[in-house]
Amino acid sequence: MTRLLIWRHGQTAWNASDRVQGQTDVELDEVGVAQAERAAAWLVSYKPDLIVSSDLSRAARTAAALAALTGHQVEYDERLRERHFGPWQGLTGAEIAEQYPEHYPHWRAVGEIAGLPVESTVDLGKRVTAALKDIAARVGDGTAVVATHGGAARHGVAGMLEWPHEVAHTVGALSNCHVTELRHNPHRGWQLRAHNIGAR
Known part of the structure; x- marks a missing residue:
């Protein structure tokens, strides 16, 4: 059985202030570090065989908390980075709504941003x-923990499950340091086993 535990990074100051991060390299704040350590203590019970992370520091620091408990080295893959938001990176939702009134409602409704240098979903x-x-x-038949980002997790999960592109927008966001669990069934392919679960 192949199991993927897709893990959103801990909180950053930009998360707390509703600021779009995209691929800006923002560190975890104190809350995020504590979230990562608490989640790692819970995730270690899954006995991961592999830990892979986005190379952005907020995900890498989150993954490091689990690596410290398992003895595994974190591997990095830049393909796990968050969506690149171009000129919106660093802006709050309110600032985007004010500066890009023709784009903001469509983004909130369906996630796409036409006419700007922003990565498509x-x-x-x-x-x-x-x-x-x-x-x-x-x-293989083991468990991998993948530390990544909210939007990246949502659209990566949809791709693994072979959902139509539009379905991804109906999936609720992962909370900071929460997990989506996918397992591979040899007869039915990839299956969603849990979404937005975390340490209690």
Whole structure:
């Protein structure tokens, strides 16, 4: 049985202030570090065989908390990075609504941003899904923990489950340091076993 535990990073100050991070390299704040350590203590019970992370520091620091408990080295894959939001990176939701009133409602409704140098969710899904498939192939019948980002997780999961692109927008966001669990069934393929679960 192949199992992927797709783990969103802990909180950053930009998360707390509703600021779009995209691929800006923002560190965890104190809350995020504590979340990562608490989640790692819970995830270690899954006995992971492999830990792979986005190379952005908020995900890497989150993964490091689990590595410290398992003895595994964290491996990094830039394909697990968050969506690139171009000129919106660093802006709050309120600032985007004010500065881009023609784009903001459509983004909130369906996630797409036409006419700006922002990565499409289709491209995001393709690159994250490719990374997840490679990780799954490497871990074989084991368990891999994949530290990544909210949007990356959503669209990567949709790709692994072969959902139509539009379905990804109906999936609720992962909370900081929460997990989506996928397992591969030899007869039915990839299955969603749990979503937005975390340490209690």
